[in-house]
Amino acid sequence: MAPRCWRWWHWSAWRRTRPPPAGSTPSFRQQFSTQEQPPQICVVGSGPAGFYTAQHLLKHHPRAHVDIYEKQLVPFGLVRFGVAPDHPEVKNVINTFTQTARSDRCAFRGNVAVGRDVAVSELRAAYHAVVLSYGAEDHQALEIPGEELPGVFSARAFVGWYNGLPENRELAPDLSCDTAVILGQGNVALDVARILLTPPEHLEKTDITEAALGVLRQSRVKTVWIVGRRGPLQVAFTIKELREMIQLPGTRPILDPADFLGLQDRIKEVPRQRKRLTELLLRTATEKPGVEEAARQALASRTWGLRFFRSPQRVLPSPDGRRVAGVRLAVTRLEGVGEATRAAPTGDTEDLPCGLVLSSVGYKSRPIDPSVPFDPKLGVIPNMEGRVIDVPGLYCSGWVKRGPIGVIATTMADSFLTGQMLLQDLKAGLLPSGPKPGYATIEALLSSRGVRPVSFSDWEKLDAEEVSRGKGAGKPREKLLDPQEMLRLLGRRA
Numbered sequence: 252m253a254p255r256c257w258r259w260w261h262w263s264a265w266r267r268t269r270p271p272p273a274g275s276t277p278s279f280r281q282q283f284s285t286q287e288q289p290p291q292i293c294v295v296g297s298g299p300a301g302f303y304t305a306q307h308l309l310k311h312h313p314r315a316h317v318d319i320y321e322k323q324l325v326p327f328g329l330v331r332f333g334v335a336p337d338h339p340e341v342k343n344v345i346n347t348f349t350q351t352a353r354s355d356r357c358a359f360r361g362n363v364a365v366g367r368d369v370a371v372s373e374l375r376a377a378y379h380a381v382v383l384s385y386g387a388e389d390h391q392a393l394e395i396p397g398e399e400l401p402g403v404f405s406a407r408a409f410v411g412w413y414n415g416l417p418e419n420r421e422l423a424p425d426l427s428c429d430t431a432v433i434l435g436q437g438n439v440a441l442d443v444a445r446i447l448l449t450p451p452e453h454l455e456k457t458d459i460t461e462a463a464l465g466v467l468r469q470s471r472v473k474t475v476w477i478v479g480r481r482g483p484l485q486v487a488f489t490i491k492e493l494r495e496m497i498q499l500p501g502t503r504p505i506l507d508p509a510d511f512l513g514l515q516d517r518i519k520e521v522p523r524q525r526k527r528l529t530e531l532l533l534r535t536a537t538e539k540p541g542v543e544e545a546a547r548q549a550l551a552s553r554t555w556g557l558r559f560f561r562s563p564q565r566v567l568p569s570p571d572g573r574r575v576a577g578v579r580l581a582v583t584r585l586e587g588v589g590e591a592t593r594a595a596p597t598g599d600t601e602d603l604p605c606g607l608v609l610s611s612v613g614y615k616s617r618p619i620d621p622s623v624p625f626d627p628k629l630g631v632i633p634n635m636e637g638r639v640i641d642v643p644g645l646y647c648s649g650w651v652k653r654g655p656i657g658v659i660a661t662t663m664a665d666s667f668l669t670g671q672m673l674l675q676d677l678k679a680g681l682l683p684s685g686p687k688p689g690y691a692t693i694e695a696l697l698s699s700r701g702v703r704p705v706s707f708s709d710w711e712k713l714d715a716e717e718v719s720r721g722k723g724a725g726k727p728r729e730k731l732l733d734p735q736e737m738l739r740l741l742g743r744r745a
């Protein structure tokens with residue numbers, strides 16, 4: 252179908268998906284025909300968005316075939332490379348994704364970077380529909396002087412390092428300093444703080460990489476500051492993760508009661524979840540701990556603190572200019588009300604000495620291919636409920652659809668919605684109806700370009716190898732870090 256204007260596309264989608272008038276027989280196009288070739292659909296990205304979109308399509312269309320393209324050799328996106336090693340229960344979603352991948356109507360095509368190895372236009376020519384679910388792979392830069400100094404890392408890279416993301420395996424952060432500063436107060440900031448401060452023996456039975464564990468065992472970091480530009484009512488982390496920090500063995504929280512002045516009254520006005528979270532912060536900051544907790548805190552050798560109303564202004568170098576020695580923070584006050592509350596500088600600054608800075612101010616999606624619209628300001632593919640604006644047959648789901656916010660459950664819901672829109676359009680005859688070659692064409696293209704995809708059964712071999720390597724140490728797995736080694740294990744020439 253030739254691309255037409257987006258309004259037409261939507262109006263047409265709406266008109267064709269209305270129920271037929273009473274008494275009329277649904278037209279051929281309003282049903283999934285069993286005569287036609289099964290729809291060939293491809294999904295780009297094998298994180299939660301890719302897998303949940305595929306799951307929805309396979310469940311609700313009896314004959315659809317879905318190919319999932321993934322640039323890594325291994326599947327599952329941030330479930331493998333983001334979720335913290337001490338949160339194994341979160342990774343159980345992998346079991347559901349595995350069931351999807353094992354369907355005979357689904358195929359995993361790993362080791363294929365869309366936009367580099369194959370263009371989106373080539374995928375669109377080969378498939379009836381293409382879903383972009385490639386996540387948010389970049390980190391949001393702070394854009395302040397000194398950000399490039401040794402000793403400053405993005406939380407994304409640090410997380411990638413302890414979780415075995417191949418591109419971060421050499422990171423080897425120097426943890427010989429006393430104090431680390433984390434900029435940002437979201438759940439990623441708390442993940443990173445927790446991994447820095449957890450007694451290493453508590454991580455030994457997780458899937459953290461052995462290399463990261465080795466560095467953490469040598470760590471001399473005693474204090475971690477988690478810095479936010481706004482106040483306690485605006486933190487982006489959630490209560491479960493805060494509670495985990497408060498109870499972290501061997502550590503003690505430091506909160507300044509002055510940051511909480513007048514908050515008791517304002518708490519009443521905020522929504523329930525935010526209220527519970529703020530009450531926990533307030534209690535931790537202002538109440539004397541009970542006897543047992545006081546005894547636990549007295550024995551703590553490490554501390555963590557939340558620093559509010561501080562916006563990063565510059566990273567300070569050591570006297571020889573060779574590494575980070577601190578962060579200059581602009582003191583802020585809040586302006587505006589409700590959601591629009593923003594941090595405005597007061598003109599004062601404060602220098603916070605440290606030997607390690609982790610910038611945790613969010614992730615960011617990249618444009619994948621010049622043929623795909625991209626909103627650089629919002630960092631998303633412009634879409635309406637997952638239909639890419641002005642590009643019929645192209646859809647998106649997950650973080651690239653709505654921005655780098657939300658847990659796996661949120662991603663699941665929005666991916667199901669995208670799947671639903673796609674199937675509605677298919678049913679309404681808005682997608683190409685003729686036969687499409689699907690993977691047959693793409694396989695030939697990739698082969699001509701020297702790209703050799705890996706399959707889900709290849710992943711299952713790597714998975715078995717990882718599990719077996721972890722066994723000796725009592726770990727669920729020891730992750731393979733080197734793509735060349737993975738290819739060798741699969742009997743491929745690296």
Ligand SMILES: Cc1cc2nc3c(=O)[nH]c(=O)nc-3n(C[C@H](O)[C@H](O)[C@H](O)COP(=O)(O)OP(=O)(O)OC[C@H]3O[C@@H](n4cnc5c(N)ncnc54)[C@H](O)[C@@H]3O)c2cc1C
Binds near residue numbers: 323334364386442657
């Ligand atoms: C550090 C961290 C910890 C988190 N912890 C939790 C948690 O404990 N609980 C929770 O519920 N949520 C957690 N989340 C949120 C959760 O991970 C996200 O909601 C979810 O992963 C987003 O899914 P996605 O599929 O959009 O992106 P991703 O999971 O990033 O998946 C995108 C996939 O696309 C692939 N890809 C990228 N570019 C290309 C390309 N050009 N070609 C082919 N493939 C490509 C990537 O390799 C990746 O596999 C965490 C997030 C982060 C950052």
Ligand SMILES: NC(=O)c1ccc[n+]([C@@H]2O[C@H](COP(=O)([O-])OP(=O)(O)OC[C@H]3O[C@@H](n4cnc5c(N)ncnc54)[C@H](OP(=O)(O)O)[C@@H]3O)[C@@H](O)[C@H]2O)c1
Binds near residue numbers: 437438
């Ligand atoms: N355990 C879990 O469930 C878990 C774990 C990890 C991640 N996640 C989810 O993954 C998503 C991403 O998490 P995230 O922590 O990366 O992002 P996030 O929740 O958006 O938090 C980003 C933090 O960075 C701050 N920030 C942004 N720009 C800044 C700047 N220029 N200067 C100073 N501070 C700045 C934000 O402050 P402002 O509010 O002032 O902008 C906020 O405190 C979230 O939805 C999160 O819940 C969940």
